[in-house]
Amino acid sequence: MNQEKSSTQYPAIFHIGIPRSGTTTIRTVLSQDSRINLCQRCLIQTPQWYNNIDLGVKHDSVNVLSDETIVKQDGNHCYFMTTLERISRIAPDAQIVVTLREQRSWLLSRYKFGIGKGTISSSFKDWLVSPQGVDFLSIASYSTLYKAITLFFPKENIHLLLFEVMKNEYERFFNDLYQILGLSIQNLEPVAVNASFSAEVLVKKRSLNRLPFMSHRPGTGQPNLFFRVQHRFIRELMKFAFRSSSGASSVKKQPSDIIWGDTPFFKAIEKDFRISNAELQSLYDINLESYGYLI
Numbered sequence: 001m002n003q004e005k006s007s008t009q010y011p012a013i014f015h016i017g018i019p020r021s022g023t024t025t026i027r028t029v030l031s032q033d034s035r036i037n038l039c040q041r042c043l044i045q046t047p048q049w050y051n052n053i054d055l056g057v058k059h060d061s062v063n064v065l066s067d068e069t070i071v072k073q074d075g076n077h078c079y080f081m082t083t084l085e086r087i088s089r090i091a092p093d094a095q096i097v098v099t100l101r102e103q104r105s106w107l108l109s110r111y112k113f114g115i116g117k118g119t120i121s122s123s124f125k126d127w128l129v130s131p132q133g134v135d136f137l138s139i140a141s142y143s144t145l146y147k148a149i150t151l152f153f154p155k156e157n158i159h160l161l162l163f164e165v166m167k168n169e170y171e172r173f174f175n176d177l178y179q180i181l182g183l184s185i186q187n188l189e190p191v192a193v194n195a196s197f198s199a200e201v202l203v204k205k206r207s208l209n210r211l212p213f214m215s216h217r218p219g220t221g222q223p224n225l226f227f228r229v230q231h232r233f234i235r236e237l238m239k240f241a242f243r244s245s246s247g248a249s250s251v252k253k254q255p256s257d258i259i260w261g262d263t264p265f266f267k268a269i270e271k272d273f274r275i276s277n278a279e280l281q282s283l284y285d286i287n288l289e290s291y292g293y294l295i
Contacts, residue, residue, distance in 0.1 A: 010055060010091040011039045015066035020109040021101040021163045027066050028191045035183060037061035045083045062181050088152035095180055096153050101163035102293050103140045103273045104260045110136060115206045123257035143279035160284055164291040270294055
């Protein structure tokens with residue numbers, strides 16, 4: 001990679017999104033604004049980095065790279081520290097926007113999303129101790145996440161935004177984001193994407209995910225030959241089948257293994273969350289407790 005390139009050829013703003021923290025909503029809103037250019041994503045943390053990457057910067061726009069770059073998921077090959085170092089190398093003066101979500105709600109949402117996508121068939125607890133679940137737990141320590149970013153960027157360039165504000169104070173959230181972008185909001189319309197399935201659908205979809213032809217190839221993280229077609233068909237079929245059946249549902253509430261449990265295992269995880277959240281509040285001017293975060 002040509003390290004002599006000027007940082008002006010790269011975005012001035014990087015939105016580092018945790019999956020299920022409103023990343024897709026943010027990208028959707030920004031994509032509808034003609035003043036903003038969303039740069040090519042999924043490149044910095046992949047082998048494409050070595051191919052003299054072109055992020056598609058436009059010099060007459062506010063360039064933003066918004067991606068889910070914190071967790072090493074399928075297709076993202078580098079861990080967070082490597083990604084941060086690369087961003088700081090090509091854009092040392094960049095503004096870094098990070099969206100956070102209360103950890104218990106976030107982990108449950110990601111688990112349910114995985115069921116809906118056909119990539120998870122285990123219980124919530126079993127998923128948490130799986131390689132992917134442990135990866136998510138490792139970055140749920142938000143104070144550590146923040147301190148890692150400060151190794152590469154000055155504190156005044158780091159901006160933490162909360163999913164809960166987006167959910168409950170939509171206009172305020174985007175006002176805060178647009179202030180970082182140096183723009184005023186124009187024609188903001190509410191956007192809702194990637195909603196989770198109901199409890200009934202999740203239970204049945206999780207059972208389907210256990211079938212060999214509905215799963216990924218073991219050890220590869222890649223879908224089998226017919227996975228995508230079958231997944232889309234099953235997803236639409238279940239939407240239709242349960243569209244009007246909620247009143248007669250055989251599942252009256254969330255199953256006991258699709259909730260945040262009240263057991264020593266979950267309490268130990270909560271202890272880590274409390275320590276981390278309290279430390280983050282002391283490091284960054286943010287009131288997590290008022291939004292339901294454990295302190």
